[in-house]
Amino acid sequence: MSTSKVTLLGLTLLIVACGSETAVEIPPPQELSREHIGYYCNMIVADHQGPKGQIHLSNGKQPVWFTSVRDTITFTLLPGEPKNITVIYVNDMAKASWATPEAGTWIDARDAWYVIGSDRRGGMGAPEPVPFSDRQAATRFSGSHGGSVVAYAELPPDYFLNVASASPGPGAQPKLDKPHE
Secondary structure, eight states: OOHHHHHHHHHHHHHHHHHSOOOOOOOOOOOOOTTOBBTTTOSBGGGSOSOOEEEEETTOSSOEEESSHHHHHHHHHOTTSOOOEEEEEEEOTTTSOSSSOOTTOEEEGGGOEEEESOSOBOTTSSBOOEEESSHHHHHHHHHHHOOEEEEGGGOOHHHHHOHHHHSOOTTOOOOOSSOOO
């Protein structure tokens, strides 16, 4: 075989190898323990009410933990945070209580339906996007607590990045201790 044919064959194999996609194994959700610390607040995640989040990065052995779904989604939007996200898990509030989301209630955040603009506040007192695996459950929650139902792809970045939307209005009382209905 001539040198030019070997070079051409080598370049072809290199191009094919570079074009192939490597399958990434999706890690399962981890269950919350008192050892897990919130990424932004450095507080024990389990001490906060409402849905939580965990993000698995392709180069990490442990997930990044969040005390709220709001913080979880914000992490994905901020330009300075890692973008090598393998999977995002949030609590399915159709199956979890508001006071302490139970084990086994994790769902892929990208497949969830969210109620935004409800009267419920997350663990840090900010408006909380409330995730559900089932759209009908989200609609029922919205009927009781206000807000609108949106898919993950429809979550408005301003809901997470606008500081004004993060603080309750004058005289607003966060509803942190009311169990999920």
